Amino acid sequence: MKYFVLLAGFGELGSWDDLGPEGQEAAMQAHGAFDEACATRPDVEILSAEALGDGATATTLRTRGGDLIITDGPFAEVAEQIGGYYLVDAPDLDTVIELCRILPAYDIEIRPVLDGP
Amino acid sequence: MTSRSDPSSTAPDEAVARIHREEWGRLLSLLVARTRRLDLAEDALGEAFARAAAQWRRDGVPASPAAWLYTTAHRHVVGQVRREVVAGRKAPLLVLRGEWAPAAADPDDLPDERLHLVLLCCHPALPEASRSALALRLVIGTTSEQIARLFLVPPATMAARLTRAKRKIMLAGIPLGAPVGVELRARLDGVCRTIYLAFTAGYAPATGDDLLRADLAGDAVELAAVLHRVTPDSPQVRALYALVLLQHARRDARVGTDGGLVPLADQDRTRWRHDEIGVALRLLDDMAPADGYAEELRLQALIAAEHARVPTAAGTDWTAIAARYAELEALSRSAIVRLNRAVAVAEAQDPRAGLALLVGLDDLLGDDHRLHAVRGELAFRAGRFRVAEASFRAAVDRCGNTVERAHLGTRLAAVVQSAAEAGRAHGERT
Numbered sequence: 001m002k003y004f005v006l007l008a009g010f011g012e013l014g015s016w017d018d019l020g021p022e023g024q025e026a027a028m029q030a031h032g033a034f035d036e037a038c039a040t041r042p043d044v045e046i047l048s049a050e051a052l053g054d055g056a057t058a059t060t061l062r063t064r065g066g067d068l069i070i071t072d073g074p075f076a077e078v079a080e081q082i083g084g085y086y087l088v089d090a091p092d093l094d095t096v097i098e099l100c101r102i103l104p105a106y107d108i109e110i111r112p113v114l115d116g117p
Numbered sequence: 118m119t120s121r122s123d124p125s126s127t128a129p130d131e132a133v134a135r136i137h138r139e140e141w142g143r144l145l146s147l148l149v150a151r152t153r154r155l156d157l158a159e160d161a162l163g164e165a166f167a168r169a170a171a172q173w174r175r176d177g178v179p180a181s182p183a184a185w186l187y188t189t190a191h192r193h194v195v196g197q198v199r200r201e202v203v204a205g206r207k208a209p210l211l212v213l214r215g216e217w218a219p220a221a222a223d224p225d226d227l228p229d230e231r232l233h234l235v236l237l238c239c240h241p242a243l244p245e246a247s248r249s250a251l252a253l254r255l256v257i258g259t260t261s262e263q264i265a266r267l268f269l270v271p272p273a274t275m276a277a278r279l280t281r282a283k284r285k286i287m288l289a290g291i292p293l294g295a296p297v298g299v300e301l302r303a304r305l306d307g308v309c310r311t312i313y314l315a316f317t318a319g320y321a322p323a324t325g326d327d328l329l330r331a332d333l334a335g336d337a338v339e340l341a342a343v344l345h346r347v348t349p350d351s352p353q354v355r356a357l358y359a360l361v362l363l364q365h366a367r368r369d370a371r372v373g374t375d376g377g378l379v380p381l382a383d384q385d386r387t388r389w390r391h392d393e394i395g396v397a398l399r400l401l402d403d404m405a406p407a408d409g410y411a412e413e414l415r416l417q418a419l420i421a422a423e424h425a426r427v428p429t430a431a432g433t434d435w436t437a438i439a440a441r442y443a444e445l446e447a448l449s450r451s452a453i454v455r456l457n458r459a460v461a462v463a464e465a466q467d468p469r470a471g472l473a474l475l476v477g478l479d480d481l482l483g484d485d486h487r488l489h490a491v492r493g494e495l496a497f498r499a500g501r502f503r504v505a506e507a508s509f510r511a512a513v514d515r516c517g518n519t520v521e522r523a524h525l526g527t528r529l530a531a532v533v534q535s536a537a538e539a540g541r542a543h544g545e546r547t
Binding site for chain 1: 209212214242288289290291292300
C-alpha cells in the first residue's frame, strides 16, 4: 500500500529555529536514519519525499460561487507548520507507524493513498 | 439432559447457542485470516449460525459442529467474492502482517487466533468509542443492537460506528497479526483499557433507567477471559480479568427488588457469585507486583478482593483498603482514585479525615456527581448538615442516572430531616 506521511507540525519541538544548530543537525540525522531504515526493509520504499516552504510562502485557492479566490497563506491556520511529506510504499499501517518513530518528534498525519479504479 | 417434550428441536437450539458462545470468536478470526474480508466474514458467520439453527433442528447436530459452521461460512464468503468479481467490483483486502501467516486447513485443529483479532479491533488508530464495540461484535459475537444498549446510543448510531471502523481498518491498512516488542505491551495496555471501559459501561452507566446491564457487562468479562486464555503471561490481562470477575460477581446483589441501587455495605453477600470470586482470588494470589497500568489494575483488583474476602461489610479491613488506594493514587494520579481513597480513609479513621482528602478535588471533579455525593455523605456523618445538604443538592443536579438520583434524593431528605431535628433540639435547649 502507498501511504502519504504528512509532517504536519513541530509539536513539542516548537519550530525548526527553536531546535538550534545542534538540534537541527540531530533532526537531519533522524531523517537520514529513517531513509536508511526504509531502505533496509525489502517491503518498504520511499517513493517521494520533499521539504516544503513555510506557511508564509503558501498560496490558497478556493472556489466560491464559481469564482476563484486566491489568498496568501495556508488553507487553515493549523496548516501553517506543515514541513514536508513522505510518500512511502509499505505493507501496512503498523509498519509505517514503527518507522515514523525514527523521525524527529513531529506531529504526523498518515493517510492511505487510494487505489485507482 | 433436557426434560422438555421435544428434545429433537431444543437440543440443536441449545447446541447452536452454546457453540455461538464458545466458538464465535475463534471461527471468525480464522475466517478473517483466511479470506481477508472482515465485512464478508462477519456476515457469513452470522448466516452460517442462522442456517445451523434451521438445519440442525431438522437433521440433527453434525459430528463436528464448528467445522460445519466454518465450512458453511467460508463457502458463503467465496460465493460473495465470486459475485463481486463477476460484477467487476474489487474490494480492498485486509492486510496480514508479513512475518505472520495463518495456519490453514481443518478448523477443529486450528490455533487460536483471537488475540490477533482483539488487537485489530482495539488498534489505537481506530476511534476509542468504536474499539470495544468492535471487539464485542467480532470476538464475542454480541449483536450491534445489544452493543448499542450497552453504550446507550441509538442502534443506527452503533451500526454506523461499526461500519466506519471496519472501513478504516481496510482502507488504512491496519494489519491482522501480532505487533512486536514495545508495541505489543503498549497495545495490550490499550486493549485492557478498552475492555474495562466496556465493562464499566454495563456495570455503572451514567444515564438511563437501566441501572445495571449485567448481561452485557458479562460479555466484557468474557472478552477479558478470552484475552487471558490467549495471553496467560500478560500481567495487565491477568489483573484485568481478576478485577472484572470480582466486580461482576456482585451483580445479583447490586440491584434491590424495587429496582434501586444497593450500596456495597448493604448488599446480601450470600448472593455474590463465590465461584467467580474464587477464580479471581486465585489469579491474584499467583500474581507478583507489576508496574505501569498492570499494577494499577492489580491494586484495583486487590481492593475489590478485600471486599470479596469478608462475609459481612462490618468485617471490612478499611485500613488495608485505604493503604492500597494510597498506592494506587501515587501511581495513577487520578482524582477519582483520591475520591475513593477519601471514602476508605473515612471508614478506617473518621469522616473528617475523609473530608480533608476532598480538598482541591472541585477543580477536577466539580461536574461529577460522585464528588458531591461523597462529600454529602461524609459531612452528614460528621454532623455538618449544612455542607451535607448543599452537597447532596449538587449531586442530585449532576447525576444522570434515574435510579442513582433517586437514591441521592433519599439521602438529601434524610439530611434535611436530621438538620431539622437538630435545630429543634437546639431550640429546646436555648
